[in-house]
Amino acid sequence: MLDFFIKPRVRGGVHPEARKENTADENIVTNFPIPKTLYIPLQQHVGKPAEPLIRVGDKVLKGQLLAYSQGLISAPVHAPSSGIILDVNDYPAPHPSALPIRMIVLETDGLDEWFTSPIPDDPFQLTPEDISLRVGAAGIVGLGGATFPTAVKLNMGRENQIDTLIINGSECEPYLSCDDRLMQERAEKIIDGVRLMLHGMESHHAVVAIEDNKPLAFAAMQIAAKPYSSIEVMQIPTQYPMGWDRQLIRYVTGKEVPVGCRSSEIGVTIHNVGTAHAVHKAIRYGQALVNRVVTVSGGAVGKPMNVEVPLGTLISEVFAFCEVNLEDTARIVMGGPMMGDSLPHAGLPTVKATSGVLALTKSELKSSEVQPCIRCAACVTVCPAGLRPLDMANNIRVNQLDAAVDLGLKDCISCGCCSYICPSNIPLVQFFKYASGEIVARQQAQHKSEQTKRLMDDRNARMERIAKQQEEDEKARIAAKAERERLKAEQASQESLA
């Protein structure tokens, strides 16, 4: 009862059934057969897509750079396995619309031969800048799902001295247990990655936050972190969305990140457990981010498991490996069931952000039979960002998008709590995603109409200039003609005189 007053109150959130038990008890499966072809999208991260530097037909090794990052916020892409580049073209993207984006198609030769790169003997002698350079070169992005390039975060961390680095082990989405297994099996590697990141950001205090429904992971991480005083491991209440970075920052440090500014500006940075593990592999062994642990679960999965999969593997192959019964799969979801995207079919590649692939049956899904909103305000109670989903949805339904923005549409993190709790099964998050998309479309239309107005004014000005020009030429011509006639008349009169 006492901690009611000590621990900062967590606002909103829901308690979905975890349904992690069928995947959280077995080890991570590492003997996934190397697929024949890998489809590697160039845009697997937040920021500009990577620019390919290889040509069709090149032979590449595992971990070799395929596309370099361009611009300030971007991340390179590496070969998940050794083989020959088949094609660089547009293929369906792992997105609800499955519209094509540019991908590199790699035909594997089965050797899985690593691309050797220099390995530092003692990484802690490296300068912090060198560490974030290596992390950036390894193509590491946030593996929690946000996929923000980690190197950029480390640089920002150095600029405004971070006093707390939070390692997000909450994994609050139901079904997913890849972070849980990673912490249980590779705790030392993760702790080593955390120390490297601390060194990379010149900060001295890290907190690993783990939800209290994962006691084994908590124990393993505590043992691994015991020798290092700068790393503290703490348990946080199990409540979706505990993994939302701003919620975690407020719970762990008590600070609230103001709207419109990054968390590093108030001295806190957050990284996922998987990211720390990838940093460890990149710095210690020079291995780029080429594979990741993916949870395959759901009612229609014969053998639910956590499997280490090379990036770019088609979901259909992962499903085949896990004996997924496609007939009673009502919906394929990439990521967790709360925030994940539904995919139209399984022929899409896994990417750096794929923390889980779910094959859900009809009974597990929320019924889509919509009833009228009875204003029960359960969505207002569960919204962690403190918005009023029912009022926003009502405004969006009658196309009052500005009113919805005033109610806080821009602060919606689409965590799915309101859609989860709504007794009338109203797709609230889809209302908000539609509205944000519509607002962006309107801004673009507004921008376009301003530009076209500028083009029109320029053209009209040019037309007037040309018209004035023609008038002057006309006048000049008439004047010249008159002049010539006058001269001829004079000549004629002089001749008549002479």
Place this chain on the structure above:
Amino acid sequence: MMVNMKPRSGAHIGTKANVTFIMWQVMLALMPATAFGLWLFGWPAINLFIITLLSAVFFEVICIQLQGRAVKPAIMDGSAILTAWLLALTLPPWAPWWIGVVGSAIAIILGKQVYGGLGQNLFNPAMIARVALLISFPIEMTTWANVSPLFFSHSPGLVESWHITFSGLDNIDAKTGATVLGMIKTEFSQHHILSDILKDYSGFGNFTGWARGSLGETSVLLLGLGGVWLMRQGIIQWHIPASLLGTVILLASIFHLIDDQHFMSPLMHLSSGGLVLVAFFIATDYVTSPNTPLGQLVFGAGCGLLIFVIRTWGAYPEGSGFAVLLMNSATPLIDYYIKPRIYGRDRQGKPLEIPKS
């Protein structure tokens, strides 16, 4: 390969509760008090109850067909039945049949369907109907039948109850009397003081419900139990009932201390009239109550204040109907001004300043 599935966003999983489940839960909570009320006032009450429910469903079906909407789902969500149920509980037990029909008509058509069906109404439909009936048919709405439980010697049999319901009461004075509130209101107007008015008042009787009153609101005990159960089920929050009852008790005790001859004691306020029924079942109606807990507290306090003011100084003995309607009209304002603070923004919505660490 399966056919391409339509993109769907947001939470793919969800709670199993839906609107119908909530409505039936509320009806379940009302069951004990209703059964007791029907037993207490015998067959005429049962007739009235059934007539009100049937006419409500009938009007709902007509309105939905007029709007060209699918009839089946709208009826199945039980909101029409619940509205009629609540209305019936607030009617005089031996009221004639047309009171029930007209009440349901006003509640369903004017109260809900005109606004566009479930979730769209601005005022509590049951309360609109009760207030409209009270103002337009004062006599029928204030003939309170004596307690005459089912199968007791002097209470009307089945045939006689049809006579009462369909062709009205014959010897009115023998069978009816005033409720506690009504009696006090008339005595006060003749400047009697409280102690001699309440010579034969039994507190325990009123609390358990053995007293004259509307069909379902007499038994405070059963209504309270039903309400607490609803709260434990998580269907309603504690904010509205607590602030409503708390305000009435607070005001009543203050005024009772000042002058206990002219102001009823808090316990008497609690166990008379429709206070508890309104607090647990009518004021907590989702559609017409504010969204935020603080807003609900303000709403409950407002209802409590108005109930007390109308009961003490108003012309009508029972003010809860008016109080709920007045506070329903203030709900949009409460929601406009009392809203949760958005993460990373201050109360006015401006982003917080970056703390100078």
Place this chain on the structure above:
Amino acid sequence: MYVLSAIFWLTLLGLMLGLLLGIAAKYLKVESSPILDEIESLLPGSQCGQCGFPGCRPAAEALVDGLVPATICPPGGSALAEQLAAMLGLDLDLSSVKEPELLVARVSEDTCTGCTRCFKVCPTDAIVGAPKQIHAVVADACIACKKCVEVCPTECLQMHPVEVTLRNWRWTKPMSQFDQSQQGSALC
């Protein structure tokens, strides 16, 4: 007798109030309503005439005088209608507004003879190309005013809907419960 005093008092009252108002008017001077040019700047300004007025300025004047609804400008779509309604305090019914279907002109290379008639008439110089050379339309600059399609002799310029890519793909608006139940309509 009292008639005279009545007339006297009324005139005195009128005069005195008139004087007071005159003084007040001097202090509270306000120049002409700035609303007109604000409205005109909101309109797309493409003088396309789809609103029935010869240009955007007359349409703006009609709007300020309240002669026309806020939804008179089809290219503006519901976004502009909302802004106008908010600015002028008009009530707004968006049922009749059809979202402007995004179109863009495209030249089919095989039939273009390079006669340059189209880019002379294009208001935003969206068509580029030299005489006798195959022309091309700059998609971003084209405002789908259809003037070039009318004037092209070989019909090679046609309007095409804007092609959906991953960048401009949008979530569709979910159907509210009223549209769904409208579908399963009466008596079922």
Place this chain on the structure above:
Amino acid sequence: MSEYLMLLLGTALVNNVVLVKFLGLCPFMGVSKKLDAALSMGLATTFVLTLAAMTSWILEHFVLAPFNIQFLRILAFILVIAAVVQFTEMVVRKTSPILYQILGIFLPLITTNCAVLGVALLNVQEQYGFLQSMIFGFGSAVGFTLVMVLFAGLRERLALMAVPVLFAGTPIAFITAGILSLAFMGFAGLNTKM
């Protein structure tokens, strides 16, 4: 002192100028679409009404009565109210043009607003003293503003609903106003002796 408070409460709630006496209905229906417009209209009317109540009392007691030209009462009152409204319109136009644009035609219409003239005439009929008539004017204006703001809140929520086409717009507003006045009848007979 409590006698004035009772008068204020009585005029604002018990016999509310809009919902019980049914005066001032056109701005009540016309300007209650937006909450902020309704609030500012209420404030403008309060300013006008209180000023008009005072000036009409002065006019009645120092001009009309002594020279017994009471038959000019309505004419003189309208003249004064028009002047006050014109003055208010200038102030509003100066302070916020946007508000002026939103209130639009309803600002000069306060002149013909039956609540304003009605309250002035009622003052005379009830033979209130100067302070009483001012409180009566102010009370009824507070009642007007209260009901305007409540109704504007309701209408803003109504605008977001899928009201059947038959009732969409003004009809549903009239029905809501009817139910609101039904609710205000609860205050009827609030006998003013404590």
